[in-house]
Amino acid sequence: MTAIIKQELKLNLKSLLIWALTVGGLGFICILMYTSMEGDVMEMADTFSDMGAFADAFGMSTLSIATLAGFFATEVGTVHGLGSAMFAAFFASAMLSKEEDGHTGEFLFSLPVSRGKVVTAKAITILINLIIFTAICGAFYVLGFACLGEEVPAKEMIRFLLCMLLMNIEVAAISYLISATASKTRMGLALGIALIIYTYDIMGRVIPDLKDYLFIGPFSYVNASEIFAGIAPPGGSFLLASIVIVATIVATFICYTRKDLAS
Amino acid sequence: MGNVISIKNLTKTYGKKRGVADVSFEVQEGEIFGFIGPNGAGKSTTIRSMLGFLRFDSGSIEILGMDAVKDHERILKEVGYMPSEALFYPAMKVSEVIKYAADVRRMDCRDEAAKLCERLQVDTSKRIKELSLGNRKKVSIVCAMQHRPRLFIFDEPTSGLDPLMQNTFFELIKEYVKEGTTCMLSTHVLPEVRKHCDRAAIMREGHLIKTDTVENLIKTSVKNVKLTAEGRTEEYIFKGDINELIRDLGQKNIQNLTIEEPSLEDMFMHFYEGEEEVK
Numbered sequence: 001m002t003a004i005i006k007q008e009l010k011l012n013l014k015s016l017l018i019w020a021l022t023v024g025g026l027g028f029i030c031i032l033m034y035t036s037m038e039g040d041v042m043e044m045a046d047t048f049s050d051m052g053a054f055a056d057a058f059g060m061s062t063l064s065i066a067t068l069a070g071f072f073a074t075e076v077g078t079v080h081g082l083g084s085a086m087f088a089a090f091f092a093s094a095m096l097s098k099e100e101d102g103h104t105g106e107f108l109f110s111l112p113v114s115r116g117k118v119v120t121a122k123a124i125t126i127l128i129n130l131i132i133f134t135a136i137c138g139a140f141y142v143l144g145f146a147c148l149g150e151e152v153p154a155k156e157m158i159r160f161l162l163c164m165l166l167m168n169i170e171v172a173a174i175s176y177l178i179s180a181t182a183s184k185t186r187m188g189l190a191l192g193i194a195l196i197i198y199t200y201d202i203m204g205r206v207i208p209d210l211k212d213y214l215f216i217g218p219f220s221y222v223n224a225s226e227i228f229a230g231i232a233p234p235g236g237s238f239l240l241a242s243i244v245i246v247a248t249i250v251a252t253f254i255c256y257t258r259k260d261l262a263s
Numbered sequence: 264m265g266n267v268i269s270i271k272n273l274t275k276t277y278g279k280k281r282g283v284a285d286v287s288f289e290v291q292e293g294e295i296f297g298f299i300g301p302n303g304a305g306k307s308t309t310i311r312s313m314l315g316f317l318r319f320d321s322g323s324i325e326i327l328g329m330d331a332v333k334d335h336e337r338i339l340k341e342v343g344y345m346p347s348e349a350l351f352y353p354a355m356k357v358s359e360v361i362k363y364a365a366d367v368r369r370m371d372c373r374d375e376a377a378k379l380c381e382r383l384q385v386d387t388s389k390r391i392k393e394l395s396l397g398n399r400k401k402v403s404i405v406c407a408m409q410h411r412p413r414l415f416i417f418d419e420p421t422s423g424l425d426p427l428m429q430n431t432f433f434e435l436i437k438e439y440v441k442e443g444t445t446c447m448l449s450t451h452v453l454p455e456v457r458k459h460c461d462r463a464a465i466m467r468e469g470h471l472i473k474t475d476t477v478e479n480l481i482k483t484s485v486k487n488v489k490l491t492a493e494g495r496t497e498e499y500i501f502k503g504d505i506n507e508l509i510r511d512l513g514q515k516n517i518q519n520l521t522i523e524e525p526s527l528e529d530m531f532m533h534f535y536e537g538e539e540e541v542k
Contacts, residue, residue: 003363003366003367003369004367006366007363011352011354011355102350102352102353103348103350104350104351104352105316106316106344106346106348106350107346107350107351107364107403107406109314109315109316110314110339110342110344110346111339111364111367111368112336112337112339112340112367112368113336113339113367114335114336258318260277260316260317260318261311261316261317
């Protein structure tokens with residue numbers, strides 16, 4: 001199993017670095033832009049605070065974007081949330097199906113390793129990649145704060161990154177199940193799911209009737225403005241996320257160990 | 264000699280599509296066993312069921328005395344499999360693929376791999392994406408042989424290999440077989456079976472129609488008849504009472520006649536074109 005984990009980490013290193021440097025780099029640039037926009041941001045903060053539901057949706061009513069923490073939460077929070085969810089979906093959706101899609105399954109599964117172990121090894125690889133991705137992006141954000149000579153709100157930043165990691169794991173778990181059931185890589189479907197759950201969260205924050213059901217979506221507990229303002233996520237969101245992760249991983253095991261492998 | 268492979272009443276369907284039905288045969292220890300049939304006959308379905316890639320509907324498969332479903336992982340430790348397509352991760356180097364296969368097996372196969380690479384002239388520094396089918400096949404042979412398994416299962420092994428390499432490949436098989444390895448060779452290249460196999464099984468449309476020694480498959484009551492009569496040349500396979508054939512020929516004005524044992528190719532075509540099922 002260790003050999004498979006090492007192999008997968010090696011094979012996916014380039015992709016991981018491209019995604020992490022892109023998302024982290026974008027966040028870093030956003031942070032640096034804060035000083036050049038500081039004056040305008042004050043006026044923007046006043047305007048946004050009067051925008052009602054839309055300000056709620058993007059967290060601008062919770063935290064002022066005139067502060068660096070507020071600016072980070074609204075701007076970088078969105079970039080990281082979307083970018084990391086797409087990375088998780090992209091990465092996990094190909095993890096198992098690529099073996100059948102690329103016809104490498106006959107080589108891999110002729111080696112003395114059970115399908116259960118392959119599913120476990122690849123799930124561990126996804127987890128390691130998501131942790132490294134989060135760590136690289138986090139390092140960029142801390143560097144951004146340091147470049148501006150601002151103190152990093154450490155507690156909030158760690159909570160923000162851990163919540164994002166949990167959301168990424170949830171999106172990856174759903175995408176991993178898609179990967180186990182399909183014999184062709186369904187990257188488009190997985191990316192679509194990531195975008196739909198992001199849209200669901202935005203809609204849930206704009207439409208008052210949907211607010212009670214916000215906790216269903218993984219983005220409900222990664223709203224950076226709420227995290228930086230110290231507001232608790234919707235009740236049950238963490239519990240539901242844990243249930244989704246466990247259920248999809250169990251379903252992945254069942255599907256993949258019972259299916260006929262395409263030649 | 265015991266059975267290394269024992270398949271009983273194997274049936275596998277793909278929804279409404281036919282896979283294989285009621286296939287039973289044995290492969291004995293130390294033999295080279297040919298598994299013959301055209302594309303779609305059910306050879307790959309049988310092999311993929313043996314290796315656990317497919318969940319078969321009914322029947323049983325025993326390999327090296329172990330159950331193919333329950334002892335799947337243990338069986339694969341003792342098996343060297345070469346798939347027909349020989350596809351690997353394109354970005355990897357040949358040396359990395361060979362090492363990866365050994366690492367998953369938790370074995371140090373460097374000496375054997377080096378010997379095989381030398382014999383097969385494998386350039387281990389190249390990336391998989393740079394290799395032709397023939398060269399990928401050679402990598403596949405190294406991966407299947409480097410751990411010195413007790414059983415080889417090869418699916419269309421020689422397609423893409425040049426004649427020199429085909430010779431080296433069969434030399435290698437014979438060397439391993441001499442040391443106790445058993446080999447099952449799925450192919451539709453009949454001269455290979457005739458030249459290298461001890462016994463063979465013939466598959467047709469998902470059914471096993473004949474299993475016997477290669478010698479017996481050729482030496483049957485079936486005759487290959489080639490005749491020229493009244494300016495017309497005919498060639499056909501005759502099966503039945505030889506006296507009937509002679510009576511039939513006696514009524515013709517024959518200019519030239521040859522009656523000989525059929526080649527394996529002729530036998531194969533006979534089994535394929537024949538209406539009746541030969542057991």
